[in-house]
Amino acid sequence: MKPTLLIANAISKQFGGVKALTDVSLTIRKGEIYGLIGPNGAGKTTFFNVLTGLYHPNGGELLFEGYKLRASAPHLAAQSGIARTFQNIRLFSNMTALENVMVGRHVRTQAGVVGAVLRDPQTRREEADIHRRAEELLHYVGVADRANDLAKHLSYGDQRRLEIARALATEPKLLALDEPAAGMNASETAELRVLIEGIRNDGITVLLIEHDVKLVMGLCDRVAVLDYGVKICEDVPAVVQKNPKVIEAYLGGSVA
Amino acid sequence: MDIFVQQIINGLVLGSIYALVALGYTMVYGIMGLINFAHGEVVMIGAMVALFFVKAFSGLPVVILLPLALAAAVCVCMAIGFSIERIAYRPLRHAPKLAPLITAIGISIILQHLAMLIWGRNYHAFPPVIPVSAHEIFGATITSLQVFIVLIAAAMMAGLTLLIQRTRLGRAMRATSQNPAIAQLMGVNINQIISATFVIGSALAAVAGLMVSANYSIAHYYMGFMLGLKAFTAAVLGGIGNLAGAMLGGILLGIIESLGAGYIGDLTGGFLGSHYQDIFAFFVLIGVLIFRPSGLIGERVAERA
Amino acid sequence: MMTFSFDSLRQDKRAAIAATVGIGLVLAVFPFIVGSALGNSWLRILDFALLYIMLALGLNIVVGFAGLLDMGYIAFYAVGAYLYALLASPHFGLHLPVWIIIPCGAVLAGIAGALLGAPTLRLRGDYLAIVTLGFGEIVRIFMNNLNAPVNITNGPQGISSIDPIHLGGVTLAKPLSVLGITVPSLHAYYYLFLALALLIIFVSIRLQDSRIGRAWVAIREDEIAAKACGINTRNIKLLAFTMGASFGGVAGGLFAGFQGFVSPESFNLMESIMILCMVVLGGMGHIPGVILGGVMLTVLPEFFRHSAGPIQQALFGKILLDPEALRMLLFGLALVLVMLYRPAGLWPSTIRRREFSSGTDKEGA
Known part of the structure; x- marks a missing residue:
């Protein structure tokens, strides 16, 4: 088994009375492409923001290469080797x-x-x-x-x-991509897939949030599914696809 | 003890005026995200127009004279507010963020010096047409004029709240401040709404202008600057863009300033005198913003990614 | 092919050298032209224009590069000026040399910049504006009132009889004789100010095109993305406040020595606003634009001051309108018109000029 890169331990995050994440624990191993999926509002981006230090979690801790990550210090997260992209692109527009x-x-x-x-x-x-x-x-x-x-x-x-x-x-040692394929057409998505695989082959671990289930299932080594802020499943794509809870989460809410 | 009550009363009066002016800043900010730097000058123009109207028709009975003076000031200020938006802000709605700030400063300079050209550089005394009776409460004095100011300010604020909460126009204003693009899609004519915002804010400014010049018996072409600054501070203190915040911030700032002026000498063992009154307001503001970066009752904007 | 490109390279270099020499010559003889054509009052204005260029470039680091709307910038000018006044005047009987005071002024103003910047780090946009404005006023009010119980600043009367600037035993207050040429005092100050302005321009350019400069712009463009790139936004913002303030401190010291007198009135809010206008009107973040803004906004009001009276006299035979009011009226009008017709400033940077509007704000997710 590959060595561990990141351990998330019982991460919780609330906004007012809303529980965005409840005791989410997951383990990402070095060199894998790890998918994080779930219906809209499942808490994927919230998890990203906790991971990259933008949000202060209400509970739980993150261990990156065995060291505890300091909460709400985005620049330190970047320094320790976590880089990210944003769901709605945040570039420096006038540069x-x-x-x-x-x-x-x-x-x-x-x-x-x-x-x-x-x-x-x-x-x-x-x-x-x-x-x-x-x-x-x-x-x-x-x-x-x-x-x-x-x-x-x-x-x-x-x-x-x-x-x-x-x-x-x-x-980065861990590259976190927040819906990189959103708004892309089929050929652009195919190019993106090649790019992500290339990045992994260069030795960088990839954490991927994605709506495009086909892309996730084809690309990821392991996948975790969030629903209403709770991790309902974590396994290889083939197993996740057959998990009844996952099917319910996706089909129960809306016809995706 | 009587000093304390007296300063509270003075602060309440001053605070009511600040609150009226602060509403103008906060409404424009809420809808356009813009500091209408020229708003203080609109107050000054209101004060000047009212004062000279009273001077010119001082023969009329007070019950007719004052409403007429107020009406004149309100009309002039509404016209100015409307024009400011059309000339200086509307063309720059999609320009870089600081461009409208500079035009606002330009307009502010223009209004100030127009007033200087029209009314000269001197201080003008408000004619003593208002019969002032003093009353004693808790060992402090309050004049009938001060009571009037507080009551009228309260009525105006209540009226504005009703307008915003209950009317079609108010609903359109709230929608525009939430999201102008969507409001437009829903059939709101944003240009009209923005104009209305400026006009309403300017009317409040005119009322405040009359109050200031009547209460302190003086008006001056330069008076709008500091008053505007204080009112803006009040709006920020309460949480800019928030109507209740502007009212709360205005009244708090008025009271803090009065108490500060009354007690700062004692508090610092005579080290700081009452000329530090202005500092007091800023210290409070800075203190509040450090702990509540969005003002006292401003919307907490979490960092979003 | 090789020789051709080598030649053109050499030609470019030659052109650059020629341009530098040309500009240098113009700048060197400029005070003599201005002095003889327009008289000493314009020469003074020229000296002030150089001070304002330094101030505008300092504020440009904070507002133009890092995007932090500072409306109390004049406080740092005041710190530099008062430091000079206290250390080189009969007020405390101290007469330290300028080469000690000016660097101290830069450092002290820089520290003040960091101190005043620190509490504002969490604030954004317009909240930052009002708090910095408050700080500026606080500094001014303290200067106005620190004459009792201990007389530090001499209150509203200000401090007078400040030593003129001495350089190595030579005072700039009297005409100098250099190689047989007599250099009047105003000219000597011009050369000193020019030298320091050039130094500040140089530092600005170097900073802009560096790791730190890029970090400033990144924060201006998107603070969250900047954090995600590993930028310690707190430190980098403080650095912007410090650097900007230190430029102000230098200019303040020079001002005190040049003017011989400082009082709180020179450091009011209007001055802060003026410097902000220089930065924005010239072209935020673009160094040549900011320099242009500094010159324009120093010269324009003075031009109106000198012409508002005489033109009325010539047109109507008498002065109909208060020239002071008319001058400011025209000035306000100029601010509005420039912004309406050139919202990105008179001279924005070339890439940004192509499309000034930064589009709609990005919404958070």
């Missing part, structure tokens, strides 16, 4: 595609004010590295030709890919 990815390098670089002003050899070298790495990543996700366009001028699919490039720039 170019290249600059967006360069910002992703922030957490792995050091230059401060003095370095910026003096531009000593070390800073120059670091800047050059940032630039080169950002260009490589743009190539990797396939938006290199739009490097100098403002992020807001990119097409929807390109924006999704750019967001992945920015997340990869932080050198």
Whole structure:
């Protein structure tokens, strides 16, 4: 069995009286593609936000590579190696595609004010590295030709890919993708699938929230299903698909 | 003890005026997400128009004179409020966020100096046409004028609340403030709603202007600036965009300021004198915002991802 | 092919050098042109324009780069100015040299920036504006009232007879003689201010194009995404407040030495608003635009001041309207018109100019 990367231990989160997550526990192993699915409002994105430090959980803890993650400290989550994308793309709209990815390098670089002003050899070298790495990543996700366009001028699919490039720039061990295929057509989704598999083959663990059940089942090694903030099932796709609770959750609520 | 009661009364009067002005800021902010920086100047214009109207027709009996002066001030201010929105804000609705702030500052400068051109640089005394009788309560004095100010302010606030909660216009305003695009899809004419917001806010400003100049017996082309600032502070204190917040913030700020002015010397052992009154308001504001970043009863906006 | 591109590269470099030398020459002789054509009052205005450029660039870091709406920026100018006034005037009998005071002013203003910035970190947009505005007023009111019980600031009277700026035993208050050329005092100040303004421009450009500068812009564009990229938004915001404030501190010190007098009235809210207007009107976040904004908003009101009276005199034979009111009226009108016709500012950056509107706000999920 592959070694463990992330353990979520009884995570709970409430908003006012609404229980968005109730004692959700799951384990993600190194090098796998882990799917998190569930009907709308099941708490998938809430889990993401707790994982990446945007929300403070009401209970439970996260262990990443054996170390406890500090709650509500997004930059520390990024530093320890968790990168994410957002369900409704959050790029730096008035920065170019290249600059967006360069910002992703922030957490792995050091230059401060003095370095910026003096531009000593070390800073120059670091800047050059940032630039080169950002260009490589743009190539990797396939938006290199739009490097100098403002992020807001990119097409929807390109924006999704750019967001992945920015997340990869932080050198994550765990890449969390929040509905990356949302709004994509069949061929774009197919490209995305290749991209995600490539990322995994480079040794990065992927956590995937997705509505596109076909994509999840085809891509993921293991899948957890949330319903009303509770984990109802966690297993390989073939087993999950046959789980009666899962079928009920999907068919009971709405005809998907 | 009588100082305490006296300062509470003074604070309540001042606070009622702040609240009326703060409502203007908060309504515009609620609907457009914009600080109408020129709002304080609208109050000043209201004060000036009312004062000069009273001066010009001081022969009339007070019961006719004051309502007429008020009507004149309200009409002028409504016209100004309407024009400000049309000229300075509407064309910039989709512009970068700070552009309307700069036009607002520009309009504010224009109004101030128009007033200076028309009415000069001097302080103007409000003619003593209002018979003022003083009453004693709990060892403090309250004048009939002060009672009137508080009552009228309360009536205006109640009226506005009814308007917002119970009428078609109010419903449209609430819808627009929630989501302009959807409101438009539902058939709300947003342009009309925004104009109405400015006009209503300006009418309240005119009333406040008359109150200030009558209560402190003075008006000046520069008076709108600090008053506007304080009222805006009050709106933020309560939670900007929230009507009840503006009322609460206004009254609290008035009372805090009065108490501060009365007691700051004693509190600091004479180190800080009453000229620190203005600081007091800001310290309270900063204190509140540090613990409640969205104001006292403002909507808590959780960070959403 | 090789030689061609090499040549063009060399040509580019030559053109750049030529342009630098040209601009340098113009800047060097500029005070003489202004002084002889328009007189000393305009020379003073020119000196002030340089101070305002420094201030506008400082505020540009906070508002333009990091997107933090600071409406109390003048407080840092005040800190720098009062520090100079206290350390180099008969008020306390101290007469420290300028090369000690100005750096101290930058550091002290920077610390003040961090201190005032710290409580505002959780606030957004307009709440931040009102709190910074409150801080600015608090600083001013303290300066107005710290004459009792211990006289620190001399209250509303302000501090006068401040030492003029000395550099290595040479005072800038009297005409200098350099290589046989007499350089009047206002010119000497011009060169000093120009040197520091250029330094601040240089620092701004370097910061903008750096890891820190990108982090500032990222926070402006989307704070949550910036956090998710591993940016410690608290520290980076504080850094913006500190850097911006330190520029203000430098300009404040220079102002005190130049003016010889400081009082709380020079640091009122209108001044903060003025500097904000320079930044936004020029083109937020775009350094050349901000410089242009600084120059425009220093020169324009003065131009109206000098012309509002005489033009009426010429047209009507007498002064019909209060020139001061008329001047500000025109100024207000100019602010409104510029924003209506150029909402992104007079000189926004080229990429942003293509489409100024940032579209609708992103809704949270």
